[in-house]
Amino acid sequence: MVPINIGKGEQFESKFLEISPNNKIPAIVDHQGPGGKPISVFESGAILMYLADKTGKFIPADPRGRWQVAEWVMFQMGTVGPMLGQANHFLNYAPEKLQYAIDRYTNESKRIFNVMDKQLSQREYLAGAYSIADMASWPWVVTRKKGGEFEEFANLTRWVDAIGQRPAVKRGMAVLMDTIERGAGMDAKAREILFGAKQYERR
Helix, strand or coil: CCCCCCCCCHHHCHHHHCCCCCCCCCEEEECCCHHHCCEEEECHHHHHHHHHHHHCCCCCCCHHHHHHHHHHHHHHHHHHHHHHHHHHHHHHCCCCCCHHHHHHHHHHHHHHHHHHHHHHCCCCECCECCCHHHHHHHHHHHHHHCCCCCCCCHHHHHHHHHHHCCHHHHHHHHHHHHHHHHCCCCCHHHHHHHHCHHHHCCC
16 A cells, blocks of 8 residues: 555655546556556546456456446445535535535435435345445445434444444554544645645646
């Protein structure tokens, strides 16, 4: 793992932009890619799909099952991430409290939770067996559980708790927390890098 400190602007360095042209994390380099040659992959959904294909794990072999998993990965990329990300921004990072924006994205988050809760009422995980579909959405949803925002969604709560108990998830979260503890806080410079003019420079 190579930590990229986005609060210090390391995501804008040319070496990282060669791997992740959208200057976002995560991104990977597989030095034993197709044909034995290195390949870089950016965007979390693409990374999950690449790794699942390479290892043959966490994605069904049959076409019907694979497309069900793909549907829920795309659901995370097009809905869960963008909407919950906006809710998080306006609740925790916006310099002023804009009630319209808070209500808009909080309500959309609850709509998303309801969609997931209904799906999880019929199966243990989003696409049947535990898969990259669950890996894609869980990190976004678990952060909202801490605020007690979906206590009414019993199936979603069960899903969040079950995934959180998986040994590999615990190991991954430990790495994340260690990285956060060693990183800088959200000072004025980091805010400018993440949400100000630095973010929007043409590169």
